[in-house]
Amino acid sequence: MRAQRPARRTPATDALSLDTKSRILDAAELLFMEHGFEATSLRQLTAAAGVNLAAVNYHFGSKEELFQAVLTRRLDPMNQERIDLLARYEREAGSKPLTCEKILSAMLIPALRLSRDEKRGGKHFLRVLGRAYADPAPFIRNFLSAQYAGMIARFKEAFLKALPHLTKQELTWRLHFVMGALSYTLAGTDSLKLMLQVITNDQDNDELLLQRLAPFLAAGLKAPLGDAKKLELVSGD
Amino acid sequence: MRAQRPARRTPATDALSLDTKSRILDAAELLFMEHGFEATSLRQLTAAAGVNLAAVNYHFGSKEELFQAVLTRRLDPMNQERIDLLARYEREAGSKPLTCEKILSAMLIPALRLSRDEKRGGKHFLRVLGRAYADPAPFIRNFLSAQYAGMIARFKEAFLKALPHLTKQELTWRLHFVMGALSYTLAGTDSLKLMLQVITNDQDNDELLLQRLAPFLAAGLKAPLGDAKKLELVSGD
DNA sequence: GCATGATTCAAACGGGCGTTTGAATCGTGC
DNA sequence: GCACGATTCAAACGCCCGTTTGAATCATGC
Incomplete structure (x- = not known):
């Protein structure tokens, strides 16, 4: 079900157009700091990262695994x-x-x-x-x-x-x-x-x-x- | 809507039969320690205290005010x-x-x-x-x-x-x-x-x-x- | 240029949340 | 012994949660 990372990269001309994974990690780092783990919902997190709601479960498996990845x-x-x-x-x-x-x-x-x-x-x-x-x-x-x-x-x-x-x-x-x-x-x-x-x-x-x-x-x-x-x-x- | 405390007291023969308020505070202290504030639900808390779900809002106003009372x-x-x-x-x-x-x-x-x-x-x-x-x-x-x-x-x-x-x-x-x-x-x-x-x-x-x-x-x-x-x-x- | 697998997406799932309500019950002062 | 306010209770409200699904889209190797 989970995927191996493909070779695709967006051209690094725009610092904001990172990996979906990186954008999730960056948004999670910020929101977990501001509100804590429990009080941060995947909906606000994915919205802040500009990715689809399902992306966290697709790339990291679960909210808990995302937190471990952030750390x-x-x-x-x-x-x-x-x-x-x-x-x-x-x-x-x-x-x-x-x-x-x-x-x-x-x-x-x-x-x-x-x-x-x-x-x-x-x-x-x-x-x-x-x-x-x-x-x-x-x-x-x-x-x-x-x-x-x-x-x-x-x-x-x-x-x-x-x-x-x-x-x-x-x-x-x-x-x-x-x-x-x-x-x-x-x-x-x-x-x-x-x-x-x-x-x-x-x-x-x-x-x-x-x-x-x-x-x-x-x-x-x-x-x-x-x-x-x-x-x-x-x-x- | 909120009540003044009445003079009622259960006879202090049984240490377990405290005030509703005290039982809520004791259960909250324990559960907030074990799971934290966000991860503790009022349903498990009131069940542990042996009181009705609505008792927290009746006696303390809200979950946040309960936490402040615990502190x-x-x-x-x-x-x-x-x-x-x-x-x-x-x-x-x-x-x-x-x-x-x-x-x-x-x-x-x-x-x-x-x-x-x-x-x-x-x-x-x-x-x-x-x-x-x-x-x-x-x-x-x-x-x-x-x-x-x-x-x-x-x-x-x-x-x-x-x-x-x-x-x-x-x-x-x-x-x-x-x-x-x-x-x-x-x-x-x-x-x-x-x-x-x-x-x-x-x-x-x-x-x-x-x-x-x-x-x-x-x-x-x-x-x-x-x-x-x-x-x-x-x-x- | 089509097959293939990776990724994104909108939608829905089942469930738990904090809070409110209004009726039932309780305990006391008169 | 009744009236009244304090308390308890079962039920429901509306909302948001983490996760799953299956189809659409994308990027690549042949």
Whole structure:
């Protein structure tokens, strides 16, 4: 029933006359960001893409598979870029262990590059991704853990060398916090900016943002092990 | 059309025979956590609560207003508890400024208390909340910024005193990161635990978690101001 | 220039959605 | 013990959903 892609291409003179598949992916990226997965209907999506309603099921199979395609289109290259950058840093450092900041850079820079690249969906995609992290739908959760498993394992190994005072378990938690702050920050809904009264007119916004995030995360990662007595559920007064 | 609450109460001998309103709120909290707002239908919700389909519209007006009621029921007391705890700490400290860790405790402890209180919805609510942070629906975003404005302003003021080396703007960003790591962590979907291969059998899970989160966040908040040259978008090799 | 398979299209399918309605029931104050 | 407002209930309303269908159109290889 599904087709192999034929060799046909529209002459690339008009940037708007892309593949049907690409037009669907672009419209989906935008609308999933604006309204979320559940609240975006295939009717408004195909209308925005200028394609027939049935095209999504024809090219992607289902709405869920379309969502996974939206994610994988950007996420696979970004995570590969992270791994490659980390490998390059390690090569350049020779036998010396990388600093925590350097490893963090290998995580943040590809995300920042993507966010600034309007031709690759820019910020739209990162918002969709940040929202997907919090989505309880099983097909999303399974997809994301599969997508991230390799990259996370690779970076955990690198951080372990850079932070020898941490146990494996402690590092796992701290990486969890890092991912939290990162996804929350990159997904950055406007309401939260409003909530914190951040002024965000600037276009180089994200660059400034990551320059602030990196020292924060590096300090957190390097923190000494906690006393396990700092937080007490004191009830009486 | 809407009614004032009458004095009627079922005899509290049976914990399951609550108000219709409370039963709806409890079922909504659970289902919104499991499936999200959009993916939860009023039919399954009212069936789970054991009430008539029309009861949601009768008691709350609409599905959206029900969602706000679910949030406000827990969030208002929790944020008030945070403010009160901070005030108590300040009183106890006299004229000395609070430490960063102490202020953080005032933020984290009420959340931890709530998360461990099964009678107040326990973890369910915090997941709903974490997910709401990432939701693009305007009615949710406006509601959340209104709910948080007072609490955040109060804590920002306290942190400013504890961290005199930070500018107001820098602190705003760091609080943004703190909220990100906190909400992501408390919302903690299982997929992310899976992704990071965290073993989470323990029931006192959340307590351990916050004991790890607090030193991480404190270190991040106390970090020296960044160089603004650490992150470079180097492209060539 | 026709056969073939890929793609597009309009239309319809069955079903679930949030909300409304108006009558039945309940609980209380008089 | 009755009147009245609060609450519950079954049923229906109108609408939009994701998906499927089968015919029309297109692009290509022979």
